[in-house]
Amino acid sequence: MASDRRTVLADAAITVLAEEGTRGLTHRAVDRAAGLPSGTTSAYLRTRTALLTALVHRLVERDQAELQALGEATPVPRSAEELTEAIAGFTELRLTGDGRQRSLARYACTVESARHPELREILVPRDNAAHTAVRAFLAAQGVAEAEARALTLLACVDGLVFDRLVGGGHVARQEIRGLVAAALRKPDGD
Secondary structure (H helix, E strand, C coil), X not given: CHHHHHHHHHHHHHHHHHHHHHHHCCHHHHHHHHCCCCCHHHHHCXXXXXXXXXXXXXXXXXXXXXXXXXXXHCCCCCCHHHHHHHHHHHHHHHHCHHHHHHHHHHHHHHHHCCCCHHHHHHHCCCCCHHHHHHHHHHHHCCCXXXXXXXXXXXXXXXXXXXXXXXXXXXXXXXXXXXXXXXXXXXXCCC
């Protein structure tokens, strides 16, 4: 029961952080969002650090599950266009609905992790089926250092998602095509 309650509280905290920002993330706000009596959050997650830590653990858990499912549902792309379409679908998930809320919360936690190294450790990118598919595609295309290129490509996609969350709009397929082409490009001198 306690772990279920902590999950409910962490999910509510993600919602509060996405909607209210870091200043709005309070124990009382989480109680309200979870529909629980006042004092429930502080009974389970006594400090702000405990609340943030639970929130970040749950955020990573949900993101990893989504990325794993996405990677398993999508075979390794066979062409740059297939990879572009898969990434476009991913960016759409991150900019709309529940994905948008989690993205807003993730970026707020990332900034917060500059002052809380324990959060930074939790937020470290993890391997998952989606990351593996990008790396496998690049390796199949003969890209040297496919792992480093995959990480760079995914970091650039993350930057585009952040930019559109802040500035509005969507990520155009042409932008993604350019990033994929850059990941496939041979270094100068080859």
